[in-house]
Amino acid sequence: MSSFQGKTIVVVGATGVVGSGVCRAFLDAGAFVVGVSRSAEKLDALKQTLEVRPGEAFSTAVGDFKDDSTAALATAAIDKALAGRSIDHVVSAQGFVKFGPPATQTTAHQLQEALDDGLFVNFHAAKALLPGIKQRPASFTMVSGGLAHAPPPDAAMWMGTLKNAAVNAFTFGLAAETARDHVRVNTVCIHFGVAPIGGRQNQFGLPAERDTLGLAPAFLAIARGKQKGQVVCLTSWADVDALARS
Numbered sequence: 001m002s003s004f005q006g007k008t009i010v011v012v013g014a015t016g017v018v019g020s021g022v023c024r025a026f027l028d029a030g031a032f033v034v035g036v037s038r039s040a041e042k043l044d045a046l047k048q049t050l051e052v053r054p055g056e057a058f059s060t061a062v063g064d065f066k067d068d069s070t071a072a073l074a075t076a077a078i079d080k081a082l083a084g085r086s087i088d089h090v091v092s093a094q095g096f097v098k099f100g101p102p103a104t105q106t107t108a109h110q111l112q113e114a115l116d117d118g119l120f121v122n123f124h125a126a127k128a129l130l131p132g133i134k135q136r137p138a139s140f141t142m143v144s145g146g147l148a149h150a151p152p153p154d155a156a157m158w159m160g161t162l163k164n165a166a167v168n169a170f171t172f173g174l175a176a177e178t179a180r181d182h183v184r185v186n187t188v189c190i191h192f193g194v195a196p197i198g199g200r201q202n203q204f205g206l207p208a209e210r211d212t213l214g215l216a217p218a219f220l221a222i223a224r225g226k227q228k229g230q231v232v233c234l235t236s237w238a239d240v241d242a243l244a245r246s
């Protein structure tokens, strides 16, 4: 029997490249999956993409983690989709990387938007979903990118560097808060391009060696693993394979 049979997973950012693969992998593992998106239409399209089969337990919730008031509504929608189940694992795969002018030409508003779409969505998801699973053998996993670790290849991507570094640092903030709790907070920091299901390029148009279904085993490994308070850098697909075998 799969270790996720009977487990409940909430995937925020379910319609995205990373989130969709995570949903499919947990469904394949027999879990009850709640996919969260800001758009009911995108969730309908996701069901088609995932080719949800009869007997698979996929539920959806429309919600937006952009601020406190929308996060409260999103949490209520997730609670409804859970129908009384307790959450075992949360994957927050929200936001991407915003391009913009070089740093000194960026407006404060542009920077705020870039951090809203990546850092703050994770902040609000953590505030809403983490307290309820702190005392459970649960996991809360966020997603960032390798841009965090070095000057970006193009100055137009500097806000991606800041966003990813901020998510990684946020992991440590949550790790400190939950150090004595059961829940394990981690972030998967992806250093390469990932294509959507069945695709061969990532959103930058760069060739991706595998699609998101090839990445998803890393998330299952973290959910069943022992990592706690870590930024788990995946620098190559070999790291994904090693994690999946662990």
Ligand SMILES: NC(=O)c1ccc[n+]([C@@H]2O[C@H](COP(=O)([O-])OP(=O)(O)OC[C@H]3O[C@@H](n4cnc5c(N)ncnc54)[C@H](OP(=O)(O)O)[C@@H]3O)[C@@H](O)[C@H]2O)c1
Pocket: 012, 013, 014, 015, 016, 017, 018, 019, 036, 037, 038, 039, 042, 063, 064, 065, 066, 093, 094, 095, 096, 097, 117, 118, 121, 143, 144, 145, 146, 190, 191, 192, 193, 194, 195, 202, 203
């Ligand atoms: N794809 C790659 O090649 C790659 C590589 C390295 C790192 N990463 C990192 O992986 C993470 C996810 O990237 P991705 O490629 O999956 O991006 P994506 O395809 O753009 O998906 C991100 C998802 O976030 C959701 N979202 C955005 N704002 C939200 C909000 N306020 N409330 C709820 N949901 C919200 C969106 O869903 P809705 O529009 O449906 O609400 C969207 O589907 C990012 O941190 C990215 O930097 C990705």
